[in-house]
Amino acid sequence: MAKCPHLGNLNPFKMRFRTFWLSGLCIFFTLAIGCGGGGGGSEDPGADLTQVPPPSNAPGNAQSGSGGASDTPTDTSGSLQTVQPGDYARVSxxxxxxxxxxxxxxxxxxxxxxxDGAPYFDEIVDDAVHNQFQKLAPLKDYTANFAFYRLDLSGADALGCEATGNSSGASFACNDERVHQAILEQCEVDDIHGVIKVVIADTGYGASGGEIIYLGSDSQWPDADTALFNLKNLVVHEVGHNFGLADLYDGGTNTDGSPVTGWPSELSREWGNLDGPGCEKWCNSYKPASEYTLSASAACNTFDSRDACVSHNRSESGECKTDDGGTVSCCTWSEDAEDEYFGSQCTPAWGTEDIGLDCMEGAGCYYGGAYGNNSWRPVKSWPDSIMYGAGQSEAFDSVSQQALSEVIRCCGSSDDSTASCASFREEYVAFMKDSQPYKDRLGSCGFN
Known part of the structure; x- marks a missing residue:
């Protein structure tokens, strides 16, 4: 049985978050892979802990991905002002x-x-800088392009902080505009949208991406080693969203057999590490659906009725069975349309079979991404990418690495004004305007 944390002695700010976390995140992961709990020491901080995927809020609305107020800058006519090559936000x-x-x-x-004095703040920042940005590819190749600052904020209630949650978990967020104002009272920043902000608070496990990234630490963790184990690679995972990378993990399964609601495919496929059938962004070809036969859910597209589809590899209560690797292996039924690759209303709930041919080294083409929909991802499971399982993976997958490198090169280096980056910048600014709720500006790309 999964272990869920006790409430303990908490301040009112933390109590609100912890109560929500217990009722949302823990219930979901009791069914999925279990809630984290227990101790862990400096010698083996992960001995009694089960890591869960970081809940990042799905985009696709007018709000900031973090739940804060959307305050995209505009000129007096209402049109967006594009940042010019070589123009970077300044912080003194x-x-x-x-x-x-x-x-x-x-x-x-x-x-x-x-x-408000987040626990293990200094250790979390030090780990993010030295063990994530300065050691993980491709970020380690661009250390001169990144500067890191710290500051103290106080008054969570005054900043409008409260619990947030979605189907994949719970975390916290504040009013972005209030946080921006609080930062500007201490830091000399010429364009607050042009910097990446990470707010850390004592709220229990959780993280959310957006114009501001919100990261939960926990004063009940026994030591810094436990904190760093629980939050392993989570900062760069969330920052990855700012750079146009999507979450690669699924959002669970519906017991009635309907597909999990995730990002619309036309939105999710705009992100650098998701694509359509065949993954032409990083593969040159792919095998047809008739050869999709190697996985536990391979039979899904052969079912032509809802009853046959949703009963495959499910218990009587509707819970999805899993394969040897712990990945769901049942099917989902769409009432509205046939899937463009499988040619069926019945598709795998989550794909583990590689259809990619002649792909970038280290990448394949697997069905599902962005919380579960008919987009396709480059890697199979949790250990394969920080954008899939931050705490379970040691690196970004090769597709995400390439996407990160291109954004850094064309939005944050001496190349950003060259002809080689012109088309990329145009496409990336359009992506930020139409599909990216996480960030209005990144380096010299976006809007000021």
Missing amino acids: TTPSCPLVAGSEAAEFKLLFANL
Whole structure:
């Protein structure tokens, strides 16, 4: 039976988040892979802990992905003002907003905000800088392009902070505009949208992406080693969304056999690490649906009735069975349309079979992505990418690495004004305007 954390002695701010977390995140993961709990020490911080995927809010609405207010800058006519090549946001070092790593001249600036004395804040920041940005490919190749600052914030209630949640978990978020104002009272920033903000608070496990990234630490964790184990690679996972990378994990299964509601396929396929059938962004060809025969859910597209489809590999209560790797192996039935690859209303709930041919090294083409829909992802399971399972993976997958490198090169380096980046910048700015709720501006791409 999965272990769920006890409430303990919490302040009112944390109590609201923890109660929501218990009723939402823990219930979901009791069914999926189990809630984290227990201790862990400095020698083996993961001995008694089960990691769960970081819940990142799905885009596709007018709000910021973090749940904060959307405040995309516009001129007086209402049209967006495009940032020009070579124009980067500036942050000046002050006593209350010190530079902790990198140079003020760096193209990308990250501000780490310590909200109301978050536990293990210094260790989390140090780990993010030195063990994530400076050690993980491709970020380690661009250390000169990143600068990191820290500051203290206080008054969660005044900042409009409250619990947030979705089908894949719960976390917290604040009013983005209020947080921006609080930051500007301490930091000299010429364009607050041009920097990446990470707010850390004592709220229990959880994270959400957006114009501001919100990350939960937990004062009930026994030591910093446990905190860093639970939050392993979570900062770069969330920052990856700012750079146009989607979540690769699914959002569970519906017991009635209907598909899990995720991002619309036309939206999800715009992201750098998702695509349509065949994954032409990183594969040159793919095998037909008639050869999709190697996985536990391979029979799904052969069912021509709803009853046959939704009963395959499910218990009487509707729970989906799993394969040897713990991945769901049942089917889902769409009442509205046939899937364009499988040619059927019945499709796998989550694909584990590679259809890609002649693909980028280290990549394939697997059905499902962005919480479960008919987009296709480059890797199979949790250990294969930080964008799939941050705490379970040691690296970004090769497709995500390539996408990150291209954004950094064309939105944050001396190449950003060259002809080689012109078409990329045009396409990426259109993506940010139409499909990217996480960020209005990144380096010299986007809007000011």
